[in-house]
Amino acid sequence: MLTNIRSRSLALAAVSVAVGLASHPALAATGTGTATATILGAITVTPKNTLAFGNILAPAGGGTVTLSSAGALSSSPATFSFFGGSGVGTFDVAGTAGAPVSVSFSTGDSLTGPGANMALGTYDTGATVPASFPGSGTFTMSVGATLTVGVNQVAGPYSGTYTVTVNY
Amino acid sequence: MLARASTRLSPALAASALALVTATAAVTPAALADSVKGRASVMIAQAIVVSEAAPMSFADIAPPASGGAVVLTATGRISSSAGFILRGKPAPGTFQARGVPHHPTTVAVTSGTPVIGPGTAMRLGAFTNDAAPSFDGAAQLSFAVGATLVVNPNQTPGQYTGTYAVTVNF
Numbered sequence: 001m002l003t004n005i006r007s008r009s010l011a012l013a014a015v016s017v018a019v020g021l022a023s024h025p026a027l028a029a030t031g032t033g034t035a036t037a038t039i040l041g042a043i044t045v046t047p048k049n050t051l052a053f054g055n056i057l058a059p060a061g062g063g064t065v066t067l068s069s070a071g072a073l074s075s076s077p078a079t080f081s082f083f084g085g086s087g088v089g090t091f092d093v094a095g096t097a098g099a100p101v102s103v104s105f106s107t108g109d110s111l112t113g114p115g116a117n118m119a120l121g122t123y124d125t126g127a128t129v130p131a132s133f134p135g136s137g138t139f140t141m142s143v144g145a146t147l148t149v150g151v152n153q154v155a156g157p158y159s160g161t162y163t164v165t166v167n168y
Numbered sequence: 169m170l171a172r173a174s175t176r177l178s179p180a181l182a183a184s185a186l187a188l189v190t191a192t193a194a195v196t197p198a199a200l201a202d203s204v205k206g207r208a209s210v211m212i213a214q215a216i217v218v219s220e221a222a223p224m225s226f227a228d229i230a231p232p233a234s235g236g237a238v239v240l241t242a243t244g245r246i247s248s249s250a251g252f253i254l255r256g257k258p259a260p261g262t263f264q265a266r267g268v269p270h271h272p273t274t275v276a277v278t279s280g281t282p283v284i285g286p287g288t289a290m291r292l293g294a295f296t297n298d299a300a301p302s303f304d305g306a307a308q309l310s311f312a313v314g315a316t317l318v319v320n321p322n323q324t325p326g327q328y329t330g331t332y333a334v335t336v337n338f
Contacts, residue, residue: 045202053210055268065210083213083268083338089206111210120208147210155214162208167201 043095045166051089053147057081062149069126069144089143095133099168103129106163115154122146218265218336226317227256235321242298242314260312265336267303273336275299277313280331287324292317292332
């Protein structure tokens with residue numbers, strides 16, 4: 001009889017100890033949080049080719065000449081004659097791969113020369129600007145524009161500048 | 169004493185264990201953008217203009233009774249078929265044209281009015297010229313024209329004048 005009682009007490013004690021050890025791990029849980037950041041580097045834009053409308057014979061009443069981003073010349077009215085020497089403006093652009101690309105241009109530009117100033121504007125990059133920088137981090141942008149030729153525009157060479165800004 | 173074990177995680181602990189935190193630049197500092205100037209250009213051309221600088225002259229010719237041909241080159245060298253006496257200072261016709269700098273050009277010369285005077289009209293033909301294949305950097309083109317004059321038999325002496333046409337094209 002003594003022996004039996006002793007066994008039961010021991011068994012009870014063992015159970016209570018086991019319960020005490022297991023209770024805290026069941027309350028807690030851990031997980032892993034991840035933080036990322038993309039550091040963007042400075043963008044660089046390098047001008048390459050001049051935006052050239054080439055040799056143009058204009059009607060006396062003037063009009064507009066458009067050079068598309070693909071290099072096609074057209075005019076309004078259609079009576080302008082083109083004698084070659086035209087080419088789109090090009091820029092090499094470098095930035096951080098995967099980052100978005102935003103391009104903007106100056107306004108109020110003009111070409112100056114022997115006669116009256118001619119307004120330059122309506123810049124066109126067509127499909128040459130990607131939505132984001134490619135894996136190489138660089139791309140080449142082509143720029144066309146529209147030139148307004150005046151009445152009896154004095155013949156000769158005219159030139160000027162325009163500003164292109166590239167941002168993320 | 170048995171402790172009660174809670175098996176539920178607190179909601180706050182569960183949320184942070186599952187969340188990913190990402191940080192990206194929402195606004196690009198102006199210092200990262202780049203602005204550069206590009207150049208633009210155009211050459212406004214005028215329609216080609218051509219004008220004579222000096223007239224073509226065969227100078228003085230004493231032909232044989234049978235007539236013949238007198239050849240004047242663009243360089244001003246004169247020669248003839250047999251029996252002619254050539255005197256004076258012959259000269260090719262010279263012209264100035266203005267077009268588009270460095271642009272290719274073609275020059276064509278054709279007969280105009282015959283060479284007329286006191287006697288039978290003489291024919292002027294077989295024109296030659298020494299024009300360059302393109303306008304120079306200043307859009308200029310200078311050239312000389314030569315020709316062959318056909319003198320008729322027993323050509324009446326006196327002053328004769330004719331014309332010819334010069335066409336300069338792109």
